[in-house]
Amino acid sequence: MPSRNSLLAAVLVVFLLIFTAGMPPSDRPAFVPLASVAETLDLEAEFNATTGIVRLTGADTVLLFEIGSREAYLPDGTVVIMKEETTLQDGVLLLPAEGVDLVIRRTAKRPLRWGYEGSRFFTYTGSRPVEAAPRPDGPALRHPGGYEVRTVIIDAGHGGKDPGGIGYNDIYEKEIVLKVALELERELERSMKGVEILMTRKDDRFLSLEERARIANGTDPSKNPIYVSIHANVSFSASTKGYESYYLSLEPVDEEAREVASMENSVLGFEIEDYNDYLQEIINRIVDIEYRRESMRLAGMIQEGIESSVGKKSPNRGVKNAFFYVLKAVKMPSVLVEIGFVTNGEEALRLCEPEYERTVAQGVAEGIVEFAELFKKTEGFTR
């Protein structure tokens, strides 16, 4: 005699069969290739492989997802935490179902249901798919410029009427940093063959921060340029010494959205004449967030490079972040290196020795080479 439980199970199976047979072929998978969502919904998808940030741009909005993160950023500054992470699998970007809902809600003119079947993403209203475009998965979104760093901009700080820090024995920062920058140029030309090395200045001349940024931003972005600004430090304490690398600080990660939000609020105060300008502004903010992560990595590698090069001669003061105008203005991964303190007698004198200048430059070059190699090997830090 069948037990009560097995009878119940049989009934359940029958019910399931009846129900699933009547359902439209629109099962919601946990993940959908982002490229097919973008294509079906007519959104522009951009993927920065280095930072793992994916931007979906519609007619009047921008959405941001991040590989390995459950967060989705909306242009009003809201951060939506999804149950699953946006992921990259075998070169295909996968958006969690919840992310798909969000994208539809923010970009479609009317409520749409969606399905994914046979490698096809489609939307529909009512109970049946209206239109299931017969197309296979789109190719995975790729970094448009490939994965090779092909331009390095070296910026020697200060110059001309701007001496920078004046230290022990009237040693000028602008002179030391120019010599190290020139050594760095030589070093990179040797170790990064075929890579364009650009100097903001090669002699003792004044350059505004805007001019430095203009030189850097004038390079071809598809060559994955990076920007390294060489400076020397000053301190009220004569005993302070060591080297440190800075990347641009906006705010910690959870504050980034607030940054976008505060920008939007500032726009609300006046008439928006050109909505595209406004949209571009949002995109620019997001790009800043992307480059900041790359800059952080580059700063870490430069610190390691200098440490392996100078050894115990000078202490490693680590990676720091602060607001530097020039880092903010440069639209690429950018790091400002403080190679040592001109206010420390011992360090100031050493920084004037050509041998030590070469050693520091070699260390910085090592960090840059390491960054470029890893960027290529990991296809923009995604592997």
Ligand SMILES: [Zn+2]
């Ligand atoms: Zn300086």
